[in-house]
Amino acid sequence: MLARRAGLNGTRPFQRAVASTLNISRAPVQSTGYAYRFLSQKAGSSSLLKRPQLSHLSRWRWRTCPVSFSQIRIITTHPLPQSKSRVLRWIYRSLAYLGFFVLFSGGCVVAFFVYDYNTYNENPFEEELKISELALSPRRGGPKNLPIAEHLLDDDDDEKKKEKKHKPKLVVLGTGWGSVALLKQINPDDYHIVVVSPSNYFLFTPMLPSATVGTLELRSLVEPIRRIVGAVKGHFMKASAEDVLFSEKLVECSAVGPNGEKQHFYLPYDKLIIGVGNAGLLMRTWIKLNILGSVTNPHGVKGLENCHFLKDITDARLIRNTVVRNLELASLPTTSDQERRRLLSFVVCGGGPTGVEFAAELFDMLNEDLCRYYPKILRSEISVHLIQSRGHILNTYDEALSKYAEDRFAHDQVDVLTNSRVAEVQADKILFTQKDENNQVITKEIPMGFCLWSTGVSQTEFCQKLAKKLDGQNNRHALETDTHLRLIGAPLGDVYAVGDCSTVQNNISDHIVTFLRTLAWEKGQDPERMQISFSDWRKVAQRVKARFPQASDHLRRLDKLFQQYDKDQSGTLDFGELRELLAQIDSKLTSLPATAQRAHQQGQYLARKLTRMAQMAPGMKLNEVSYGDLDEAVYKAFEYKHMGSLAYVGNAAVFDFGGISFSGGLLAVYLWRSVYFAQSVSLRTRMLLAMDWSKRAMFGRDLMNF
């Protein structure tokens, strides 16, 4: 036996078979580990290998056995045909790779299970807790003799929290974009943070329209606020802010108890951030209270109780349920044709991004999912109407984009009614006015089964109360702040406001004396009688820019402005001329948009400033600085940087990135999604978003209502 001769006793049958097919004469074949060495003493005496034998060998080698390269002496002088063996090799290698892929994926799954296994906690809670007596039964006080929450239940829960117990108290009202941006940015060690809000989640508002028809699920758009607050070792209370006592530095809060009764308490603060949003949340309650009296509401439109709104996550759920309910009703044999058309007539009031995106999402759903599961007659009797008071939809965007969106809607058979004002919403129809060619106002009506009111916001009761209490608050819609976001009228540096509930004052010309004061003091002159030279003007402009960063764009060509307003060509500006100049810049400044973007930037700005102030505090104390404009001393004024707007318009999206605007089909939609995916608040929401999008692609939208 060759195998025996070759010293292969005890090796595996396969090896022996290979050795014998190779027919290597006088070759001492050794087996060490998994590398089998074929050594022939004289190369010249090598044998000729035939094809099948060769492929047999090489296949085996490639698969299992890395033969050591240096010790091979298999010699041939015939170039043999190889194509089949190569294909085989290629197949084997592909299979190996695929096997590896499967194994690796399987390994990942197993690893995940091991991880999952370790996330369960089987041990009941047995920790000794120390809780301050004052936290358990807080002392009462203040004008209303309410409990004052100075010490909190979880102040001693861990070391980190214990350390922060006596830090300055930072109270944040609201859990919107501004508050969350602040919480994610702030240095957790500097303040004892308490967040107060009636909702215990942060809502990713820009994607809310997608949740109304099931493109996204509700839970994918919200993040538990306790998770965000927990990351900065803060505290959360599910309560509403009722009032602020500025002199006592107390916020009055209220929570609805288990039996519906209101429980009031005070929360002390050193710094207060107001980020309570606008009255979207309260709209429903407000309307409910007023249904009986049939009062005209803040928007001057009768019958808003017949509308849906889209401000909160609950709104999205109600809308989804109503849309599906209408589809189900329309499929019943008892429903007449006219009634069916009414039920399937969807009206959207307001042509801003929310209204437009809802109309687009609704159309998508009706176009993509409806016909699969509902009688086809429904699809042919559906109508979507969009009522817009301005001349174009998306009127805050670039005109080309408005046009694109309108064309898109025309293609999608969404009926866009511009220059139309809603007069009244009734249970089964909507009345609106339009001007005809002769400028005559005519009233039209649309029977409808669903109406979304997506225009106009109003101030919350809380903000109205604060605005009334404070001097210098003249805006009917929002709390006014200075450019350092400090609430005007409140003690300087105590109270800040961010987000939709606030607006930043841009009255530069009112501050003219402030700007001139140092200059006048240097020259020993009365600021109102001073002559301002060009170099003085440059100094003034510098200070205007620092104080009102939003004005920078209008202060670029200082020489031109100087020339233009130096009417008497004296080479100097007098007080009147300067005031005129500044007033003109004022008029060019628009108020900042009430968007998530602005709130987000404001929150980040405040977080940075507060962190900075905490850093500077020891130095300040040392120098006994405790009065004056600390904010201005330590940090720059807030400057809003517009990053662009985007909107989804039904299998297409439009973008307006500071001058660069573009629009497009599905690829733009993917981009639109990527932007929001990136901006999303946590890994959790990102995973859920990805899952929802995949789910839509694979199974369509869920048309169920419960």
Added chain:
Amino acid sequence: MLARRAGLNGTRPFQRAVASTLNISRAPVQSTGYAYRFLSQKAGSSSLLKRPQLSHLSRWRWRTCPVSFSQIRIITTHPLPQSKSRVLRWIYRSLAYLGFFVLFSGGCVVAFFVYDYNTYNENPFEEELKISELALSPRRGGPKNLPIAEHLLDDDDDEKKKEKKHKPKLVVLGTGWGSVALLKQINPDDYHIVVVSPSNYFLFTPMLPSATVGTLELRSLVEPIRRIVGAVKGHFMKASAEDVLFSEKLVECSAVGPNGEKQHFYLPYDKLIIGVGNAGLLMRTWIKLNILGSVTNPHGVKGLENCHFLKDITDARLIRNTVVRNLELASLPTTSDQERRRLLSFVVCGGGPTGVEFAAELFDMLNEDLCRYYPKILRSEISVHLIQSRGHILNTYDEALSKYAEDRFAHDQVDVLTNSRVAEVQADKILFTQKDENNQVITKEIPMGFCLWSTGVSQTEFCQKLAKKLDGQNNRHALETDTHLRLIGAPLGDVYAVGDCSTVQNNISDHIVTFLRTLAWEKGQDPERMQISFSDWRKVAQRVKARFPQASDHLRRLDKLFQQYDKDQSGTLDFGELRELLAQIDSKLTSLPATAQRAHQQGQYLARKLTRMAQMAPGMKLNEVSYGDLDEAVYKAFEYKHMGSLAYVGNAAVFDFGGISFSGGLLAVYLWRSVYFAQSVSLRTRMLLAMDWSKRAMFGRDLMNF
């Protein structure tokens, strides 16, 4: 240059470098395709390769270039050290595999995007529809002169549906386990199927307790019924069944219109399946109506309006919101310590699987997620109580399993109160009675912030109405059917009932004359006076088994039974003896459990029978067979096969698979999940379940209420 000499002009630099490091003298190196051949004419004149050069070459080979094995003449006589080169090779190969893994995964993602891209539909609907005039305005008729839905809106929607327009009308009431099992099993071509239900989804009830605390999401447990109905080209109507007119073969249905008014209509049927479940859904409405009168409800317990139920998906949402609300209230500074303990006292009434699993899930959530985000004092003040009227929890399971579950709960500090009967539920406490050692009934109370009522079911109004109308319906809790699942009292073969709303009659002894009829006819005797020999008894037993499959287990030892009941040792049984024998078997048969499993098997059974009947119909028509017991002629009676019970008991699970029972920790939980994962209704729900479980592991449960 060696490279030039070796004929490597025009080849890539790397090859050249390799060739020169190899330093092969007189070696005509050829490059064909990607296999580079190194041929030396005389093996004896080969050069000695040094280590780094070798590793260089072999590395290159392994990575990129399958050198043809037969044409290599690289010769060495030194066995060189190889460990480093092997490690390198191994690393390179691993990297190659990893790269492949990444590429393959990336490829999958890209493929998915391409797929996703093609799921959007941009074209507005432009199809011409033909709809029967009778579908648009149905003719009126019947005793109440209501519209009769003979033709449906989507009867002509596609070819498949058109074909089925004139097939026998199969009407299915309800969308529970029974109905869905039927729809998934039935041959879609045989019947014109209409499904009627007030809910447009199928709910995967066994996992409902997991949804109450956010381990699973609500949408993962429901599947749109229109998707299931669509798969068999059926029709769905969101309406409630109100009555059945058996002689006219009409179901009276009602739907709630857009303004809350009820719209009634008739739906004609040839075969009717009643699978409406029990009154869980209606419990809330019922209680609401009765709150003012403070009537004692069907369960004989006062104050059920203070309880939560767990029958429907909405219940799970309400429970989740209430649990989180209580946690939030307990964290407020205004809540006293006593009130906090009350709010955090959770009571579960009923120790069946639902109650036990809810208590387990609640405990898990409190143990795993609460301390991360809420003040720790909450965890130490929480109590979970389980009130069970029997001696053990899970009393339908094997005793060892009950014990295991009780031990588990003892370890988890869940307070199990056995032999306790709830007397009254008040808004803030629950009263229950227990017997002390002296058998004295004493009343105890537990203050509570949340109470789940998970025991007892009652019949729906619809079923009560039917039971009253029909002869032979004597069960207070459910509709009675024969073993062919035909509703007793209704015209034979028209109406079937499945699931929790029904129960299968097992009165074998009542049918004794039927069993003996053929036998008596053969012998020309009166069945009641016949003497039954052992061979006769075997024939009778055969027929009993066929008609009452559930009795098979008790009919195994025919000889023993015969001997036992042949009291006069005559070798024959007389009528009285046989009746006694059968009555004894009757008494051993218990009614089938009201579980998803039973409903599922019944649905499948009916689907198979209906398909079979449709296949036999042409033959029947030919032979003019249109009367008699068709069901028995074409198909066997329904036999329930118990596949086992399982329950989740807090990071552990118990299983009871027909005699084999076992319990265990987390690995059993994974098994428990696998069972339900496999049973889940669609790929969609499976994906969502997997996602939910991963989400829990990675981010914990979402503690938000909205």
